[in-house]
Amino acid sequence: MPDRWRSPVPDDWPRLVDAHCHPVLTGDLTDEAFAGLMGAGQALESMSTVALRRWCAPVLDLDAHAALDAYLARRRELGAAEVNRRLLSRAGVGDLVLDEPEGTDLEATLTAADARGHRVVRLEDLAAGLLAQVDPPALADAVRSELSRTDAVAAVTLAGVRSPSVGGAANGPMLGARPLADSSLGDLVGTTEPEERADDPRWHTWLAFAALEAGLPLQVPLGHVLAPGRPIFGDPLALRPFLEATESLGAPVILINSYPHHEIAAVLARSYAHVHLDIGRVMRAGGDLSARVVAEVLLAAPFGRLVYSSDGYGLAEHHYLAAVLFRRGLGTVLHDLVVRDEIDRATSDRLTRAVSRDNAVRAFGLGETD
Structure with a gap:
């Protein structure tokens, strides 16, 4: 690996756009809480x-590999x-696309990182808030109206979408190929409780189509961590009908x-022109x-x-x-390709900037300051 990649933040690397993240917690943590958030659980090694x-x-002024x-x-x-200040300010990130759960502090995160922030709207939360103001038959129009005014947001997300599973294997589509009619959406909302809708692909499908029809980038999570720290995964292949149906949007x-x-x-990203994925x-x-990934x-x-x-x-x-x-990871992979004369240095540099920054700027319509 070249010496320039031995630095955590090489001088010539563009400032990253973090396409999906959450704010940091500002309070001091117990060791147990820290281990839980790190995802270490019982696997500290x-x-x-x-x-x-x-x-x-x-x-933090310790030797590398400190205990x-x-x-x-x-x-x-x-x-x-x-x-927070030390780590965020030295991460080399210029823009944060932030999904903001309760208990986190967006402004403190942006200040510590010295980065621009772009809020993500959770579609389920948006719809739930509107449902407290309008009757079920009026929900569809209310959601569309709200999405049409959400011009400052970088993206929307289906934070609660789940892939039905049996024994941990995907057993059904997360999102469907056709949204409910507005009247059927009103019936669904009027006859079900929020907990039921959370597991209903028809609910998430309608919200997803509404967002894409409004021209908003849509984040679809394929992996989640449950409360005990145990992950669940959605099968991307289950999204094919949805992706087929939304490509033209x-x-x-x-x-x-x-x-x-x-x-x-x-x-899937290679197959459908509107699909992106994160690393x-x-x-x-x-x-x-993880460089192999x-x-x-x-x-x-x-x-x-x-x-x-x-x-x-x-x-x-x-x-x-x-x-x-x-x-x-990206530097190692591209360096190896350059050494083997698979790509030239100019292509390597262009790809580095594209994946680090330019692709996200374009997808989210962030504007460019870097």
Whole structure:
């Protein structure tokens, strides 16, 4: 690996656009809460903690590979505000596309990162808020009206979409090929409880079509972490009918958190002109070993359809690690291709900027300042 990639943030690397993330928590955390947010759980000897000790420890004035206990003690000593400032300001991220759950602090995150923020609207929350103001038959028009005025938002997301599963395997479509008629949507809302709608693909399908018809980029999560920290995954192939039906609408669909189905998601991006996918969460979880995921995605996906994301949530370490390891992973893959004369340096540099920044700027309509 060239010396310029040994730095966490090479001087000549463009500032990243983080295409999907969440704000950090501003309060001090117990060690148990920190471990839970890191996703370590009982597996403290994992690549995520190896990466934490290697890359985050020096930012907190510790030696690289410092023991985890020493890292946690230093984190407590500095306090959450200083840890957030150090890690976020050194991540090399210029824009954050932020999904803002309760309990997080968007403004504190942007200040610490010295980055532009772009809010994401959760479609389910938007619809729920409107349903408190209008009767079910009027919901469709109310949602469309609200979406037509949401010109400041970078994207919308179906945060609650789930793939029905049996034994952990996908057993049905997350989104369908045809939305309900407005009258049928009113009937659905009027005869079901929110908990029932949360598991109903018809509900999510209607919201997704409404967003895309309004010209808004749509984020579709393929991976989630349940309360105990146990992940569930959606099968990207189940989205094919939906993607077929929405391609002509032209608005981008961004498949987020596609690992371990990233290769299938990459093929979908190659097959449908409006489909994008992110490279992110797996980077912070897999350390340098996740460079192979970058290679596997590049194998199939069009270069213009890849975006970076951290899926950082709560911890500044998420944001920092994902950014550092993304640059190292992409840099390693492209350097190897240049050395083998598979691509020239100019193409490598153009691809680096595209995946790091330009693709997301275009997909989300962010405008350019970098």
